[in-house]
Amino acid sequence: MQQVQRDSSERYRAAFAAAGLHKEHLIFPVFVSDRQGSISSMPGMSMTSVEKVADYVQAIAGAGISSIIVFGIPKTRDNNGSPAASNDGIVQQAVRAIKSSFGSSMNVTTDVCVCQYNLSGHCGILRKDRVDNDATLEVLAEIAKSHVEAGADIVAPSSMMDGQVRAIKNAIGRKTKILSYSAKHASSLYTPFRSAAFANARLQIDKSPYQVSYANKRQAMMEIETDINEGADMVMIKPALAYLDLVRMAKDKFRFPIAVQNVSGEYAMIKAAAMHGLIDEEEWKVCSIASIRRAGADRIISYFSLDVAKYL
Numbered sequence: 001m002q003q004v005q006r007d008s009s010e011r012y013r014a015a016f017a018a019a020g021l022h023k024e025h026l027i028f029p030v031f032v033s034d035r036q037g038s039i040s041s042m043p044g045m046s047m048t049s050v051e052k053v054a055d056y057v058q059a060i061a062g063a064g065i066s067s068i069i070v071f072g073i074p075k076t077r078d079n080n081g082s083p084a085a086s087n088d089g090i091v092q093q094a095v096r097a098i099k100s101s102f103g104s105s106m107n108v109t110t111d112v113c114v115c116q117y118n119l120s121g122h123c124g125i126l127r128k129d130r131v132d133n134d135a136t137l138e139v140l141a142e143i144a145k146s147h148v149e150a151g152a153d154i155v156a157p158s159s160m161m162d163g164q165v166r167a168i169k170n171a172i173g174r175k176t177k178i179l180s181y182s183a184k185h186a187s188s189l190y191t192p193f194r195s196a197a198f199a200n201a202r203l204q205i206d207k208s209p210y211q212v213s214y215a216n217k218r219q220a221m222m223e224i225e226t227d228i229n230e231g232a233d234m235v236m237i238k239p240a241l242a243y244l245d246l247v248r249m250a251k252d253k254f255r256f257p258i259a260v261q262n263v264s265g266e267y268a269m270i271k272a273a274a275m276h277g278l279i280d281e282e283e284w285k286v287c288s289i290a291s292i293r294r295a296g297a298d299r300i301i302s303y304f305s306l307d308v309a310k311y312l
């Protein structure tokens with residue numbers, strides 16, 4: 001006889017156990033800004049300041065999560081995004097604060113890109129309306145170096161420039177690991193993130209010249225292969241849910257560590273539907289995270305990481 005009513009938290013625990021998910025697989029995103037407070041495009045998420053970041057991370061550690069990825073939302077932007085590489089930039093200061101409180105007990109990854117720091121919002125240096133790949137590589141290398149000096153354990157280039165792994169590897173050496181955003185698909189699912197990062201406008205930027213097309217699985221596999229050959233320690237596929245076939249394909253093909261980012265739009269969709277009473281939020285958080293693990297992800301970056309840790 002099957003018992004009809006089972007406690008839902010017991011079901012969620014069982015789902016994660018069946019998927020082989022453990023707390024070590026989860027990474028929680030931390031937004032550091034000088035404006036602290038809630039992020040309206042991502043209900044339930046908030047940004048923190050450099051002063052408060054250690055307390056903020058304490059709550060994450062308290063939930064048993066020992067990996068974070070730090071995104072910076074700086075006060076000022078310029079043409080080339082130079083605040084991104086400043087030694088007293090927002091990410092660099094935050095990483096120093098986190099590392100001085102938590103040391104090796106908190107694994108810190110940093111997002112390496114210029115789009116939160118330049119005026120265009122593009123992930124590269126613009127020359128006459130086009131992204132200049134090689135000029136951007138130099139800037140990415142400088143940013144990564146400053147993150148390493150601040151104490152980052154892993155740097156994660158997210159700009160999708162060709163040669164980003166090699167350029168960063170040459171600049172930082174072998175000590176700090178590189179998680180490359182290898183197959184980052186052009187997608188409107190980044191819009192809630194962009195509205196958090198941009199106080200006004202520039203939400204719908206066309207990044208398709210350098211991000212992967214959703215229809216092209218061969219391009220995704222090629223990008224991953226290139227980054228592995230350039231020396232990446234882990235590769236990433238994002239968004240998550242509509243791309244799980246690619247996660248499995250890449251896992252089988254390369255047998256290499258794969259991270260998946262469950263992006264802001266995927267978070268917002270579940271939150272919005274739940275707020276309208278259309279779905280069971282808790283169930284869908286659990287289902288989606290379990291399915292990402294089942295597809296073959298070794299690390300999952302998700303805004304739900306904290307919420308679901310209680311079932312692990």
Ligand code: PBG
Nearest residue numbers: 113115158189190193263264265
């Ligand atoms: C910056 C960056 C973005 C995301 C991660 N790093 C935004 C973008 O490419 O426009 C998206 C994350 C999310 O939506 O959760 N390069």
Ligand code: ZN
Nearest residue numbers: 113115123159
């Ligand atoms: Zn970017």
